[in-house]
Amino acid sequence: AQRLRAGLSKTRAQIGGQLSALFSRTRVDDELLEELETLLITSDVGLDATTHLLDVLRERVRRERIEDPARLRDVLKEALTKLIAPLERPLDLDAHKPFIIMIAGVNGAGKTTSIGKLAKHFQAQGKSVLLAAGDTFRAAAREQLETWGARNNVAVIAQDSGDPAAVVFDAVNAARARNIDVVLADTAGRLPTQLHLMDEIAKVKRVIAKADPTGPHEVLLVLDGNIGQNALAQVKAFDAAIGVTGLVMTKLDGTARGGVIAAIAKQHAPSRPIALRYIGVGEGVDDLQPFRAAEFVDALFD
Numbered sequence: 001a002q003r004l005r006a007g008l009s010k011t012r013a014q015i016g017g018q019l020s021a022l023f024s025r026t027r028v029d030d031e032l033l034e035e036l037e038t039l040l041i042t043s044d045v046g047l048d049a050t051t052h053l054l055d056v057l058r059e060r061v062r063r064e065r066i067e068d069p070a071r072l073r074d075v076l077k078e079a080l081t082k083l084i085a086p087l088e089r090p091l092d093l094d095a096h097k098p099f100i101i102m103i104a105g106v107n108g109a110g111k112t113t114s115i116g117k118l119a120k121h122f123q124a125q126g127k128s129v130l131l132a133a134g135d136t137f138r139a140a141a142r143e144q145l146e147t148w149g150a151r152n153n154v155a156v157i158a159q160d161s162g163d164p165a166a167v168v169f170d171a172v173n174a175a176r177a178r179n180i181d182v183v184l185a186d187t188a189g190r191l192p193t194q195l196h197l198m199d200e201i202a203k204v205k206r207v208i209a210k211a212d213p214t215g216p217h218e219v220l221l222v223l224d225g226n227i228g229q230n231a232l233a234q235v236k237a238f239d240a241a242i243g244v245t246g247l248v249m250t251k252l253d254g255t256a257r258g259g260v261i262a263a264i265a266k267q268h269a270p271s272r273p274i275a276l277r278y279i280g281v282g283e284g285v286d287d288l289q290p291f292r293a294a295e296f297v298d299a300l301f302d
């Protein structure tokens with residue numbers, strides 16, 4: 001929780017500081033609520049989630065005759081926690097063996113870094129891990145993974161063929177033969193401007209299903225926390241192509257834009273909620289943390 005607090009310091013300084021100023025006023029009035037609305041919209045919480053939160057707040061203020069700003073602060077924390085709670089659904093690695101995780105994201109989002117951190121997390125839980133070097137477009141990506149795998153005792157399946165689908169197919173079969181628990185399948189990153197070029201990763205997904213009809217068991221999209229509201233468009237585009245089931249949001253330590261998590265929660269509830277599995281709050285292995293809604297809100301406010 002301490003690490004999380006430290007990691008979220010920029011978002012806290014930005015949103016938290018201004019919230020504190022609002023909530024240290026003498027009484028709750030329309031002006032305070034309007035300023036709160038503006039603050040939330042401009043801090044990447046976005047219009048839909050803000051409208052929802054303010055509806056809840058105004059209703060509670062009316063019904064409970066709330067006059068004390070400190071009380072309103074608690075109500076906001078409660079409403080925000082409730083809004084983002086559906087995102088909190090940890091992965092159940094025991095559901096399948098091997099548990100196949102396909103990983104996608106635009107270049108620079110933090111895909112490779114996150115794969116390394118995830119592999120170590122899973123190892124720490126007693127799981128054997130195999131990496132599939134499916135990013136065959138970036139010449140350095142394969143070497144990077146192989147070096148990393150050798151150093152951390154994680155098997156890496158790579159190929160010279162240059163066909164990511166073939167690499168991933170191999171990896172799933174190798175994992176089965178070696179009795180591996182978790183497969184992390186990397187895919188080629190895309191430029192944010194090339195979101196339409198997704199046939200390749202859609203093919204990777206189909207080929208995983210050929211190697212294991214129950215898989216992939218998780219389609220994980222890595223998002224850069226710095227991109228704010230653009231995250232919504234990325235989720236939409238990747239979801240349309242490959243059916244995203246979970247998110248990793250990286251680099252929340254380097255940004256004041258963590259409010260976008262509320263926007264994502266609003267966009268996806270309740271039709272087919274996408275889980276926010278992990279958040280990245282620093283460069284260290286322990287800085288990739290399972291997302292916990294109440295802890296996240298506490299770290300923002302306290």
Ligand code: GDP
Pocket residue numbers: 105106107108109110111112113114189250251252253254279280281282283287
């Ligand atoms: P990829 O192109 O998606 O594979 O991106 P990389 O994994 O190479 O990451 C791009 C950069 O972001 C690297 O310098 C990482 O160290 C950095 N990075 C990734 N995750 C985090 C994070 O949670 N916090 C911070 N501060 N940096 C991160």
